[in-house]
Structure formats: C-alpha cells, structure tokens
Amino acid sequence: MANHPADRRYTKDHEWARREGDLVRVGITSFAVEQLGDVTLVDLPSKGTKVKAGGHFGDIESVKAVSELFAPASGEVVEVNATLEKNPELVNESPYDKGFMIVLKLESSAELDKLFDAAAYAAFLGSLEH
C-alpha cells in the first residue's frame, strides 16, 4: 500500500485534508485514485460555496464511473483547482499535491481532529481488503 503523507488527515471516503493555518486543502487519496482509474472530469463548486463536513461538494469522473466528493470539514470554498478542468489527469499523477480539489476556510478545526491520521487511514485501508 502506498504511503500516505503524515501532514494531513483522512476520511473514510478517501479524501485528504491538510491544515494550512485557518485554511484546509482538500483532495482525494492515492487509494481513491487507484480505484477510480483514469480521471477524465472533475466537477467542483465555485468559490464562495459553503460546504458542510461530510456533505457532497463535487463529483469526480473516471472513464468508467462517477464518484461523489465529500467535504472533510465545514467551511467556505476559497480556492478551486482550476487546472483540473483542462488537466484532470493531474489527479492521477499527483493526488497529494497538484491534483488537489479545493481549499476551504475552516469553521472549526475540531472536525479535522476527528478524522484518521495517516497511520489510522492505512489501517482502515487494510481492514477494507478483507
């Protein structure tokens, strides 16, 4: 199983969330990317959209399937990765960096603390294999 960066938190829906001051950067994990296959379209909210923790904030499509994106924390969308519109393959190539989805202005950091850390996420993935 691939290494998951230790500088962020993970959801059971395979999103990651990296704290950057009072902001949080959001993307999907390498596991999610492997499951999806070649990403062909990412449908993201516009700036200013308010999202709720666990709420649907967008969709990601591979050649064969559509998956929903869920927010790891509540907040307001302050940045959208616009390059994904032209280059959705960045999600495959760089899920933890250039292939991020959005940046949220956090309502509260408490929600993030409830999510998996990298080790717990790896253990969670291990439990999925059986």
Add this chain to the structure above:
Amino acid sequence: MTDALRRTPLYERHCALGARMVPFAGWEMPVQYKGVTQEHAAVRTAVGLFDVSHMGELYFEGPGAAACLDSLVTNDIAKLAPGRAVYTVCCNERGTILDDLIVYRLSETRFLVVCNASNRDKMQAHFASQVRGRCTFTDRSDETALLALQGPKAASVVRELGGDPVLTSLTRMGVAQTTLAGISLIAARTGYTGEDGYEVFCALSDAGTLWDRLLEAGKKHSIEPIGLGARDTLRLESRLSLYGHEIDETTNPLEAGLGWVVKLDKGDFLGRAALLAAKAQPATRKLVGFEMVGRGIARQGYPIVDGIDGKGAPVGVVTSGSPGLHIGKNIGLGYVPPKLSALGTSIGIEIRGKVIEARVCATPFYKRST
C-alpha cells in the same frame, strides 16, 4: 458471493500483470491493467490482447443446422458461405432482442455461435428448447477459451508467430480451423473494437500458452493486455451495441439501428411477424449517437431532454456514454423520439440535475482509416 465467480484459464496471468479484477456476468475478469486510456490507445495505434473467455460458444451441427439457425436469428444464415461470419440478433416472438450474436459458419453443416456471457444461460436454454430438425445443439463454453488480438498491428503479430497461411489470408469476417504457435484453434478475423484483428477460440488447456506466445510476439509491436474497461470505450467509439445498454428484451433491432441484420424476406423466423408489424408503424424512438457540447460525460440511464434551457421534458434516455478516448470528445448513444434524431439536433443530457447540451452526430464516432 465472490467464491461463486468463475475464472478463465488466464486468471493467474491477469493478476501477475497487475490487472484489477472485477465481477462481470458471473466471472472474475480484468477491467484494466495499466489504465483504460493507455489500453484504448494501444488498440487504436498498435495492438492489444483481450481475454474474453467468458463469452459463450454454442454449436449448431448437422445437415439441418443452417435451416434451424435461420428460424432463430434475424440475419440470413443460408446465404452465409462456409468460412464466413455474420453479426445478427436473436429475437423473441415479440420481436425484441434476446441477444446479439456472431454466427461463424465453420463448414456446410457446422456453426459456431458466440453469445454474451451475461446471456449465456438464457441463450443455452432458449436454443436447447428451440432446436429443430436434423441439427444438434451443444454449449461448449466451458471447454473453450477466447482471445481477441485487436489493432492495426494484429496481423503483424500473427505473422511474427509464423501464422499458418490459412490464418494470415483470412479476410474481414473470415473464419477457419487452423493452427497458431503450434496450437490447434479456430481463428476469425472479427472483433469488437472497430480495428482489424482476430478472435481465436482454443481449448482451455492451450489458452495460457497462446496468451504468452501472443504477448511475446507482440512485444516489438508494443502489445498491451486490454481489460473490459477499454473494451467498452473501444466498442462505443465504433458504435457497436452492448447488450444491456443499447439492446435488451425491451428494444427491437429496427429502433436500435440494427435493421441491416434483419432479413424479413428470408423466410419465417422467431419474431418476424412482430418485426413486420413494427416496421409498418411509425417508429416511436430511435437510437442516436451524440457528442457533448457542454462540459460533462453522459452515462447510462441519464435522461435526455428536449432542448437545453432546462425546461424541456425528458424524452429519451442515454444507453452508453464515456469519453471518446481516441477522438477526444465525450460521446454517447441514446434513444430519442424520431423528431430529435436528425444529425446536428441539439439535445439536453440531464447530468446530476443539470441539463448539459449535446448534439446528435454521425456514427461511428471513430472509423479506422484503412
């Protein structure tokens, strides 16, 4: 549940090649190896190897085999010369489609019929109950492996293996009993990708060797193993129907754009009366190809609406959709009322509550140049 899934003789090879295995029609099959995009490109520009051993192989044999098949399928089997194959559908008495098939005439009195894996049990039971006259029906699916070698370099790979002249001289839709890599097999110049290529039927025990030899001989032509994911995007780009999508027991071949395989004047066959009646009526819907104009990918089951202002009522449904990976547009097939079927007509595809514009376009979306 998963232990009930069947495996082809190549299962271990797929796993060793890093395939993602998924359940499909009761089988555990490779959906992709390196990725659908790369595999799709390999078949369009070089050559790909598919394990499609899950398909059904049904035999009609005897002096009455041609007549028997002619009573059961829509295309003209009597006219099919030995050594040739034809695409057809098999309808029920309502004129709707039980399955689509390739019928290979191996000799005057011997036919191989290939059916979809998802319909194998149904077709086995149907044919077994319908077989008449001096004809025996045998389901040999469980003793037959099927590999497909597809792409512009397919013929080069076969020559690489010192292909039997019978094999190398096969023309499109030709079939012969022959040998390849020392293995006795049935080879046909058929496929489901829109490319040149072969489909090769062999004994289960020979499948591993044949797979290995083809991959080895194909190396210098950049061969790739291809999963079901790319098989689907390839067939869609070439506008080949997929059972359970464009066609099923609620669709007749005329509305599905398959009128060319329905030979109403060949004599009686199952479903003919219903198809004659359907032909006498104005069509209520028509299968069309479309390309997305707005940003979005149509998927099976998405509503097609009249107009793109978001006020139009649902008038049809998407049967298949995906990125057209070679042509670089998002494409789809779907049923629309005849008034919306003209080329260039703007239609709306409802994608997660939003209406996105698409345009009815000519098909196949992709046609090979030679």
